[in-house]
Amino acid sequence: MARKKNSSAETTRPRIREAALRLFARHGYAAVSMRQIATEVGVQAGTLYLYTADKQTLLFDLMQAHMQDLLAALAALPAQDDPLAALEQFTRFHLRHHRARQDAVFISYMELRNLEPENFERIEAMRRAYEAHLAGILARGKATGTFDLPDAKLAAYALIAMLTGVTTWYREGGPLSLARVEDIYWDMVQKAVGA
């Protein structure tokens, strides 16, 4: 008897994605059951399969959406001829974007190993494209003498790791404002590349 009428499929889909994102980030993909996700959304476990083929596809869709979002936001930034300006723009963009999406960032790094090979390759390719963008800025700056660094690609890895690390310790309401954190990181980035 008593089944929920009047529920909107329009809102159930995003609610499933939000619940899965939060739970996967908090406990890990393998540790979260479809039942937990359903409970969080307020539906029965079987209902989830109206919206996703299976658990793996749900994970992949979350990661793919995150990476597409990231690359689209990067592409939407205004072009910068000056390597130093481009690096500052990238630094601040990366910090802001990642900080605002801690759960998705965490999952997209952490759950790579839980993707089936084909899905893994597709996500990895997008991640490489993002890294290549920064490496390109650094290589240009190195060529023009704006930067002084031994290896542009390695520096790109190092800087991205440094910047992404902010998601592991920064908490809203702490002693430092996000703007201040941005300035401090930009100061270190700038120096690290010998600008």
Add this chain to the structure above:
Amino acid sequence: MARKKNSSAETTRPRIREAALRLFARHGYAAVSMRQIATEVGVQAGTLYLYTADKQTLLFDLMQAHMQDLLAALAALPAQDDPLAALEQFTRFHLRHHRARQDAVFISYMELRNLEPENFERIEAMRRAYEAHLAGILARGKATGTFDLPDAKLAAYALIAMLTGVTTWYREGGPLSLARVEDIYWDMVQKAVGA
């Protein structure tokens, strides 16, 4: 009395730890079954419980051993009065130590969320002690004017994230030797703190 022990018992314990470390790092704690670990070792699942109380304890023991190993190795380094020398020593030590223990490093960061609260606190305390060591070097260097940085604690977070990142991309047999990678990172670290 001194009844002679079965010879394989001496080797089974470390073999369990090695198998668990490798499998947890590769697939994640929650995704690995006790049966898989047992198969890897070449024993039956029930045999594992001769060596560990349960799966959670096995994870905690691996992480605790890793952190104790890290702190002991850090404490064994020769004292350095000069902040710059201390920073270089720390940088090279961190890279070498983490690079040689990729699986344990990965687990100790990734599986924190799968620890029960009490176990989590104990591991976190050791991680904070390690961070505090670097923050101390930076604060001393800032006080003496050797370094130019806005925030020693934040810089410690940033540098550790940057250095630990090497474990995600460095592969033996790649184009760069570990010594070369060390030199490149040390170059960036040095510049980043305004030395």
Add this chain to the structure above:
DNA sequence: GTCTATAGCGAGATAGAC
């Protein structure tokens, strides 16, 4: 579109033979 119910499986952990 969501529910109840369940099939089918594999998990963690334990008991007792050898």
Add this chain to the structure above:
DNA sequence: GTCTATCTCGCTATAGAC
């Protein structure tokens, strides 16, 4: 010290009612 056998539980995914 290790094995076989098993208990009990919770999981993913599906079927069919409403």
